[in-house]
Amino acid sequence: MVNIAVLGYGTVGSGVVEVIETNWASINKKAGNEINIKYVLDLREFPGDPVEKILVHDYNVILNDPEVNIIVETMGGLHPAYEFTKAALEAGKSVCTSNKELVAAHGPELLKIAKAGDINYLFEASCGGGIPIIRPLNSSLTADEIDEITGILNGTTNYILTKMDREGSDFADALAQAQANGYAERNPEADIKGYDACRKIAILSSLAFGRTVNYQDIYTEGITEITAADIKYAREMGYAIKLLASSRKVGEGKFYAMVSPMLVSSNSPLFSVNGVFNAIFIHGNVLGDAMFYGSGAGKLPTASAVVADVVDCAKHLHRNIMMSWSSKTLSLMKIDDVEGIYFVRVAGTPSEKMEAVRALFGQVDPITIPSVPGEFAFLTGCLSETQFAEKAAQLPGGILNRIRVHE
Secondary structure: OEEEEOOOHHHHHHHHHHHHHHHHHHHEEEHHHOOEEEEEEEEOOOOHHHHHEEEEEHHHHHHHHOOEEEEEEEEOOOHHHHHHHHHHOOOOEEEEEEOOOHHHHHHHHHHHHHOOOOOOEOOHHHHHHOOOOOOHHHHHHHOOOOOEEEEOHHHHHHHHHHHHHHHOHHHHHHHHHHHHHOOOOOOOOHHOOOHHHHHHHHHHHHHHHHHOHHHHHHEEEEOOOOOHHHHHHHHHHOEEEEEEEEEEEEEHHHHEEEEEEEEOOOOOOOOOOOOOEEEEEEEEOOEEEEEEEEEOOHHHHHHHHHHHHHHHEEEEEEEOOOOOEEEEOOOOOOHHOOEEEEEEEEOHHHHHHHHHHHHOOOOOEOOOOOOOEEEOOOOOOOOHHHHHHHHHHOOOOOOEEEEEEEE
């Protein structure tokens, strides 16, 4: 028998209990052992709930129990999740988590402790919810040199942008709908400002490139400035606007990482990823293109990924699963030097402004749509961030908005 303890009986924690109870027989068969939930830790009481019999409020009860082999951390946040996880690993207990904030901040340190103790720290659910991506990066794709990871990694923002596209909603209305439907938190800042996606791409990049990508070094831009007008232009041009988290190798020893809204063409597999679904695109030098698609969030999909890690830990008791994530930091290019194409909106008419636009941006063509009067748009050639900023600053009257184009 393999005893586990679940820290936190919220959405994901209760989902873990439900998944194990629902698929108990098949999970035990795959684990090669009986998985038993011995404890659930939470500060709250749950009268009438079956976990009431195994509920504890003191973490030391779990930490000091030699029969507990695996701890499932679904508390979220940095504290006390970090202290609890570190103590568990140092006590010889494997840990499985969905906590991307903790993994992004302390992943290398916790992996090192796990390796020293010949146990495991697994976090499949931290990046793609129910989408398996950590395990493929760590095993199936190890023959490849990964040179790009680009993903729609946040279901809340993807839902909002899909609503804006399909219903013509503005950002505030779409956000309110997402909150009403339970897809966005009351305080949605981590989602709509891109912080959640930033932490996830930092984890994926660290595993793909073998060195730590510090999430604080990643340029991050959310979707709060995207308007209904931007969506109309995108649709007219055959594009969709998605919040993309991306990291790329663009030369020998040169990498960049970014989170920002982007225009995605209908030729891209990411174009049709809508609603709360997520997708992760990977390019390897041998494999070529691959994409992982599925439910990026939600109680049961995320819990399913956590339980898969529990099974892996049960199959590898006292045997470390090696992960390629060095504590050495990967140096990222300055965002100023990253090159790309930009979609730009300008107030006025082409007859008034095109001469000035072309003097700065070259032979570009105006894009106008009847539903957005009093302005026009254009696509630039390939420019660095610095070059674009300098040219935009010189344009008489400035610009209304700019969105990068995903190539």
